[in-house]
Amino acid sequence: MDYELSPAEAAWRDEVRGFIRRNVDPGLASETRLKGNEGRGPLALRFHRALRDAGWWGIAWPKEYGGLGKSAVEQWIFIDEIESAGAPMLPLTVTSVAPTIMRVGDEQQKREWLPRINEGGIDFALGYSEPEAGTDMASIRTHAVLDGDEWVVNGQKMWNTMAHSATHNWLAVRTEPDAPRHKGLSMMIVPMDAPGVTVQPIWVWPGLRTNALFLDNVRVPRSNLIGDRGAGFYYAAMALNFERLAIGSVGMGRRMFRNLVRLVRERVVDGRPLKDEPWVRERIARLAADLEAGRMLGLETAWAIDQGRMPAAESSMAKVFVSELVQRIADAGCEILGLDGQLHPEEPTALVEGRMQWLYRLAPMLAFGGGTNEVQRDIIGFLGYGLPRK
Amino acid sequence: MRPEPTGEQRELQEAVRGLLSREVDPDRLLRWENEPAACDPVLARTVAELGWIGLGLPTASGGGGADLSDVACLVEECARGLLPRPLLGAIRSADALATLDPADPLLPDLASGRGRLALALDEPGGRDPRGWKTALSGPRGARVVDGEKAYVPDAEGSDVHLVAARDGGSTAFALVDRRTPGVSVQALRGFGGDRQGHVGYRAAAVLREIAATDEALARVQRRQAALALAEMTGGMAAVLEMTVEYVKMREQFGQKIAVFQAVRHQVADMGTTFTAARHLAWQTITRIAAGAPRDVEEASAIAWVGQAFKRVCWTAHHLHGGAGFVVEHRLRFHGERAQSLCIRWAPEAPALREIAAALLD
Numbered sequence: 001m002d003y004e005l006s007p008a009e010a011a012w013r014d015e016v017r018g019f020i021r022r023n024v025d026p027g028l029a030s031e032t033r034l035k036g037n038e039g040r041g042p043l044a045l046r047f048h049r050a051l052r053d054a055g056w057w058g059i060a061w062p063k064e065y066g067g068l069g070k071s072a073v074e075q076w077i078f079i080d081e082i083e084s085a086g087a088p089m090l091p092l093t094v095t096s097v098a099p100t101i102m103r104v105g106d107e108q109q110k111r112e113w114l115p116r117i118n119e120g121g122i123d124f125a126l127g128y129s130e131p132e133a134g135t136d137m138a139s140i141r142t143h144a145v146l147d148g149d150e151w152v153v154n155g156q157k158m159w160n161t162m163a164h165s166a167t168h169n170w171l172a173v174r175t176e177p178d179a180p181r182h183k184g185l186s187m188m189i190v191p192m193d194a195p196g197v198t199v200q201p202i203w204v205w206p207g208l209r210t211n212a213l214f215l216d217n218v219r220v221p222r223s224n225l226i227g228d229r230g231a232g233f234y235y236a237a238m239a240l241n242f243e244r245l246a247i248g249s250v251g252m253g254r255r256m257f258r259n260l261v262r263l264v265r266e267r268v269v270d271g272r273p274l275k276d277e278p279w280v281r282e283r284i285a286r287l288a289a290d291l292e293a294g295r296m297l298g299l300e301t302a303w304a305i306d307q308g309r310m311p312a313a314e315s316s317m318a319k320v321f322v323s324e325l326v327q328r329i330a331d332a333g334c335e336i337l338g339l340d341g342q343l344h345p346e347e348p349t350a351l352v353e354g355r356m357q358w359l360y361r362l363a364p365m366l367a368f369g370g371g372t373n374e375v376q377r378d379i380i381g382f383l384g385y386g387l388p389r390k
Numbered sequence: 391m392r393p394e395p396t397g398e399q400r401e402l403q404e405a406v407r408g409l410l411s412r413e414v415d416p417d418r419l420l421r422w423e424n425e426p427a428a429c430d431p432v433l434a435r436t437v438a439e440l441g442w443i444g445l446g447l448p449t450a451s452g453g454g455g456a457d458l459s460d461v462a463c464l465v466e467e468c469a470r471g472l473l474p475r476p477l478l479g480a481i482r483s484a485d486a487l488a489t490l491d492p493a494d495p496l497l498p499d500l501a502s503g504r505g506r507l508a509l510a511l512d513e514p515g516g517r518d519p520r521g522w523k524t525a526l527s528g529p530r531g532a533r534v535v536d537g538e539k540a541y542v543p544d545a546e547g548s549d550v551h552l553v554a555a556r557d558g559g560s561t562a563f564a565l566v567d568r569r570t571p572g573v574s575v576q577a578l579r580g581f582g583g584d585r586q587g588h589v590g591y592r593a594a595a596v597l598r599e600i601a602a603t604d605e606a607l608a609r610v611q612r613r614q615a616a617l618a619l620a621e622m623t624g625g626m627a628a629v630l631e632m633t634v635e636y637v638k639m640r641e642q643f644g645q646k647i648a649v650f651q652a653v654r655h656q657v658a659d660m661g662t663t664f665t666a667a668r669h670l671a672w673q674t675i676t677r678i679a680a681g682a683p684r685d686v687e688e689a690s691a692i693a694w695v696g697q698a699f700k701r702v703c704w705t706a707h708h709l710h711g712g713a714g715f716v717v718e719h720r721l722r723f724h725g726e727r728a729q730s731l732c733i734r735w736a737p738e739a740p741a742l743r744e745i746a747a748a749l750l751d
Contacts (some may be wrong), residue, residue: 001394001399001459003673009391073391250509261749281746288745289690296669297662300393317662380658385634386659387648 003123005077012070013077020085023050029086031193033353040165044088048120057094058118065102065110066118076302078248080295082211083251084258091162093117093124095243097170099186099192104227104235112223113189125163125192127171127213128236133370138181138233142215143174144225150342151175151220153190157213163199166192170239171215176230185232189213189224206361207345241312243370244319245301250294253326256359257287259352260333267351269338285331287325293324313384316376323373330359391518393669395463402460403467409436410471416718422474423583427547429474437473440505443480447488451497458613458679461485462620462672469600469624473721475584476506479543485508486610487552490563490600496550499516508548508568509614510539510589519554519561519607524591526557526564526599533596534572535564537590541734545587546575553591554607561607563600570595582726612688616678616733619671619691622699625724625731626664633657633706636713647709656709660702667698693741696732703728 005013007056024047031041040048049055060075061067070078075095082089098117101110116122133139142155153173163169169190176184190197196218202210227235264284267274274280297318304311333356336340345354345361367373395403413433420426437443446461447453454460461481468478484500486509499505524537535555542551551573553564566573572594575587637648637657647653674691683711703725707714714721732738 001395001463001672001676003669003676005391020452129607265750275750281750282742284749285693285742285745288686288749289694289742292687292690293666293670293694296393296673299391299667300669303391303393313661314665317658317665320658321662321666374651374655377655377658380661381648384661385657387634387638387654388646390645390649 005073009077010071013081016078016081019050019054019056020081020087021036022191023047024085024087026249028088032086032088033355034166038080040088047088049069051090052118052120057090057120058098059090060095061098061102063117065098065114072245073299076245076298079245080251080253080254080298083249083362084254086255091123092097092126092243093122095245096239097124097126099242100235100239101226103238104231105353106227108223109226112210122168123162123166124168124170124189125160125166125211125213126239127157127160127163127190128240129158129160129171131158134158135375137172137183138238139183140172142171143177145218145219146175146222149222151188151222151225153196153215153218155215156334157215159202159210160199160213161208161210163192163213164201164209168192169197169213172232172236175225175232179230183230185236186229187226187232187235188220189226190218190220194218194220201236204365206358207364208362218266231347233366240371241310241315244315244376245298245305249298250291250322250325252356253291253329256326256329256333256355257291260284260329260336264336274336280336283336287329287332290325290328294318294325297321313380316371316379319370320367320373320376320380322361326359326366327363330356330363360383393672396747399460399463403463406442406467407471409440410468410473414472416473416720416723419472419474419583419720419723420718426585427476428583428585429476434477434480435475435503437477437480438501441501442468443477443484443496443503444501445481446485447497447501449491451488451493453484453488453497458485458616462617462675462679463615466620466627469621469627469727471624472628472720475727476547478585478621480506482614483509483544483548483552485613485617488558489610489613490552490606494565494600495512495564495690496598505550506544506548508542508544508551510542510551510553510676511611512540512542512543514538514540514588519604522554522556524553524597525553526555526562533564533599534593535566535596536593538590539584540588541578541580543580543584543586545585545589546577547585550597551589557599557601560602561602563602565597565600565671565681566591566594569598570597580730582723582730584730593702603658608684612678612684615692615735616675618731619675619695622695622728622731622736623664623668623671625727626667626699626702628723629702629706629721630657630660630664633660636710641714648741653709656705660705662743663698663702667695671695686745689741689744689748692736693745695739696728696736697738699728700725700732717720 004370018273028043031043035041058067059070059078063069076096101113130140144151144153163261171190173188174184175186196216198214200212264274301311301314304314336349340351345358394422441454444453445456445464449455487494515521526533526535528534551566553566555562555564572592573589578586580586637653640647670691674688
């Protein structure tokens with residue numbers, strides 16, 4: 001048994017921290033906070049350029065695809081540190097879609113897409129959900145029909161976050177209408193500037209923008225269907241597994257918690273230091289222990305990937321635990337703030353920059369997004385403990 | 391990082407699992423509850439002969455020379471297989487004595503099972519060593535101990551007590567023969583079926599005293615807590631495993647109850663809780679084994695793992711329903727151990743206080 005980072009991993013963590021010290025300043029953190037996901041501001045773009053210049057865009061990509069070839073543990077360390085610093089994350093294009101293309105795309109597709117992603121020229125929105133296909137992704141109705149050398153795509157996607165700034169959509173579409181529903185889907189890359197693509201904004205609770213996407217006879221080159229026809233459900237599941245590795249990181253929770261602890265240490269309420277309130281101390285201590293538990297779950301998942309396993313149950317455990325922990329952090333944070341905890345997050349006087357109130361609004365999404373926690377618990381039961389489906 | 395046992399540790403655990411699956415069953419556990427020794431002398435001898443009690447003791451004292459992580463692996467598996475508590479206690483108390491004095495002449499007897507040692511720490515007045523009143527006195531060569539110790543595991547069944555005491559302004563430990571005049575034991579039965587006792591020492595002659603420091607006492611307590619964490623993760627593993635088996639086998643409404651999402655999700659939460667608890671526990675165990683100073687992560691493990699074990703047991707009871715509620719079922723033995731281990735070695739409130747102090751003061 002050994003739970004300490006290896007000397008190489010610790011050196012990598014220090015390198016990442018050094019990079020963050022040089023490239024993240026309060027201006028960037030503030031811009032990231034204010035912009036939400038409304039496109040990236042100039043400082044975020046500069047930060048991402050610095051990441052690419054350092055060769056850190058494809059951290060865990062194999063070297064043959066222009067990546068750094070770092071291990072999953074090293075990628076986890078990177079994500080954790082970046083989130084903890086409040087810097088803009090690596091886009092899911094890099095951490096979820098590209099690793100899936102590497103595994104399932106043919107050689108020509110890898111040559112076409114991976115270098116452009118690595119250069120920062122491609123940014124995907126993820127097109128899985130539809131009005132009638134949320135958790136039940138196999139019910140997708142958006143369909144594509146082959147017409148000569150082109151697919152003709154029709155349908156509607158929901159929660160197509162970043163569609164308004166993305167260059168392409170990573171789209172799940174039905175291409176095999178006669179196959180069983182799980183085997184009738186394919187993954188397709190759709191350029192956002194293709195005629196027939198329309199984006200409509202949807203504003204959600206924490207003040208973030210997502211979108212509805214409409215596809216009206218959109219023509220897409222035949223070669224944009226990634227991997228095998230009919231295997232899209234499984235490719236999407238693979239991409240979601242990669243996505244969950246990031247959701248299962250406690251980096252953001254650690255940052256929010258650190259801010260909360262700083263506030264508790266400094267604040268005086270009714271003439272008494274807030275830190276002397278027994279209930280505040282207890283909630284802070286419980287959250288600290290929970291964060292450590294969450295950290296262990298995420299780290300173990302990354303370690304298992306490095307052992308050549310596909311730790312679906314473990315990544316689901318981390319996702320469920322951390323998403324529900326973030327809800328507890330947000331709730332405790334708002335309560336500890338007292339009356340300030342019910343202020344609008346954008347109110348200029350809101351303590352901790354309104355982050356607790358913002359997190360309270362964001363937290364539900366972490367539990368239902370990226371695969372609802374009910375589905376994650378099913379995965380843990382099926383794949384972790386061999387429970388029967390029928 | 392390598393969050394799983396080494397090959398050797400796995401072999402050790404498999405050997406333990408093999409023996410305990412043959413030697414420990416609910417009927418015997420029930421019988422031992424009513425026997426004074428709370429275990430079978432033949433099993434006790436076997437365990438000693440296999441070198442389990444002495445695994446972590448120095449080789450010069452007849453031990454295996456293994457480190458705390460190896461001993462914790464052993465203890466984890468012993469707890470999983472419900473090794474009787476006096477025998478788990480024998481492993482713990484041997485570790486305590488060897489931590490204080492790796493060359494103590496009693497160690498070979500403990501390793502071979504010829505001697506049993508009770509660890510007498512807590513007092514009726516409380517658990518904080520600063521408030522302990524038991525004291526050593528008398529001239530060199532005729533030292534005696536006076537005081538009271540409370541809830542001493544295996545107080546009556548052991549041959550020698552290792553008594554934490556004050557010696558003037560400093561901490562000391564005294565080895566006292568249980569049968570020596572002045573030692574009186576009021577036997578108690580723990581709700582885990584284990585034997586404990588309140589012990590009075592009235593000018594009880596000291597066999598040997600071990601000069602110690604507050605740091606040495608803290609080291610003993612940390613190692614005991616580490617072994618308790620291992621016991622708890624072992625127990626949790628067993629409870630999770632039996633629950634998974636049960637929900638896959640039990641049928642209601644014409645199907646396995648595991649098919650019901652309400653059941654499946656409770657099993658999933660047990661699994662997540664166990665997985666997190668096991669890593670928290672083992673991070674702390676390996677750090678203590680490496681001699682690292684106490685940190686917030688250690689307090690987090692103490693605060694978290696005991697509560698996790700109890701939650702896992704409650705959920706297991708719920709999912710087993712009446713089947714797990716009968717006295718013959720293994721589940722209730724784990725549930726009892728969960729609470730008593732938690733109270734003795736992993737109480738949540740002091741650990742939370744420690745975390746809060748580290749972060750806020």
